[in-house]
Amino acid sequence: MLTPSEVVRLALERGLVALALTDHDTLGGVAEAQQAAAGTPLEVIAGVEVSCEGEWGDIHMLGFYVERTNGLLAERLEAMRIGRRKRAERMVGRLQRMGLELEWDEVQALAGGQSIGRPHIARALLERGHVQTIEEAFASYLGRGGRAYVSRPRLTPCEAIAAITEAGGVPVLAHPACTGEQAIGRVAELVDCGVRGLEVYYPQQGPDDVELLLGLCERYGLLTTGGSDFHSPDGAEGAPLGSVDVPFECLERLRQAAAAA
Secondary structure, eight states: OOOHHHHHHHHHHTTOSEEEEOOBTOOTTHHHHHHHHTTSSOEEEEEEEEEEEETTEEEEEEEESOOTTOHHHHHHHHHHHHHHHHHHHHHHHHHHHTTOOOOHHHHHHHHTTSOOOHHHHHHHHHHHTSOSSHHHHIIIIISTTSTTOOOOOOBOHHHHHHHHHHTTOEEEEOOHHHHOHHHHTTHHHHHHHTOOEEEEEOTTOOHHHHHHHHHHHHHHTOEEEEOOOOOOTTSSSSOOTTOSOOOHHHHHHHHHHHHHO
16 A cells, blocks of 8 residues: 555656545545645645445445535544444454454554555455455455445435535546446436536446446536546556546546536
């Protein structure tokens, strides 16, 4: 895992003009990243990726250009961070009772001060040799129905949209085509809740997905965004930083939307 400053250095090395730091359920790394980028050509957008759960399944909601100190959003994210930590502790406990060698300190170290979640447990399992891939960790242990899975309270999509909007941010539905019909089939409902855009350009969304999502954006007057979903330099999660080609006009329109919020 890289620190926010290291992510900024990598973004500069690769010639990026903008970087949205959207850690799960936390804004904790934004200040460091923005400070590291000060005086450089790189714009660091204050962002967050909020885990949501509706009656029709799990989705993620991105928030761009949010105010880091907004009370409602900070309160909601703090409650979620506490929930994530407690959940992770229970999952590690379950894995230990299965006989898998794994220590809580390992998971904490991999989180690097960020909000602790299942990806960190998955990486710990991978490094211990209990699984061959991150995907296997989720399929066998950490995903819904997995042997160590533990559910936790989440915001509804509408609650997440409201919190992001209250914080002056622009709410965008993350990787809709990867979430499936539970997201794509509910775009109209999310528009009614105030969602402003869709993440169209994403590593696991192919040309057909992009065409579908662009059509939805046109139909509902939504912004188009994109990103690499970069998690780690070894490529175990997400895609290489800057590897997804996002049209510059997406950034311009996102800036305009944030300025008008």
